[in-house]
Amino acid sequence: MKKRQSVFAFILLAAFVLGGVAYLAGSFSGGDKTAETPAAGPAPVFVKEGEVSFLRKGETYKKIDVEIAENEAERNKGLMFRPYLPDSVGMLFIFEQPDTHSFWMKNTSIPLDIIYVGPDKTIVSIAENTRPYSEASIPPNGIVQYVVEVNAGFTKNNNIQSGDAISF
Known part of the structure; x- marks a missing residue:
């Protein structure tokens, strides 16, 4: 026993x-860490839907290919679940109305530069090297109607600054 x-x-x-x-x-x-776990299935693949040109004094000095997020569902997803983003591409967010459109990095695994652009297509502010997976709000320094997301370091490497403009 x-x-x-x-x-x-x-x-x-x-x-x-x-x-x-x-x-x-x-x-x-x-x-x-469920907030950091990518969705099941294959990672989204970049699909060119347009181009964004960066302008200084009316002259183009840099051009990138972009995907366009022009409706609420596309804007909410943004660049989430992407393991990689080539340096020559980004995402253009288009809003119907100008406002203080804040962003966050939830489910985004790569650091980004977020370029906030006013209704006149002038760059209002830039949030550089944002922290992956962060749910902290990243607001612009003014009213914006467009936002361009690119790899972290892109704005510094290409001398993109507030006051420059974009065209698409």
Whole structure:
């Protein structure tokens, strides 16, 4: 009888230890971060829908290919779940009405530069090197109607500044 109780106690102890090890392994490897887990299925692939030119004093000095987010569903998804974005592309968000359209980085795994553009297509402000997966609001420094998202560092590398303009 004592031998049976000892075996049972050993099995319980082993299960407890293995469960604890599995729990700790999950904690140290990042655990369950559902906000950072990409959606099931293949990652979205870039599809060119237009071009954005960056202008200074009326002259184009940089041009990129863009996908266009022009309705609420497309704007809400943005560049979420993309593991990679080539340096020569971005996303253009078009809003029906000018406002203080804030952005966030939820489910976005790559750092971005967010270029806020007013109704006159002049760059109002730039949020550089935004933090992936952050749900913090990233507001513009004024009223905007368009937003261009590009890889982090793009604006600095191409000398894009507030006061410049875009065309598309």
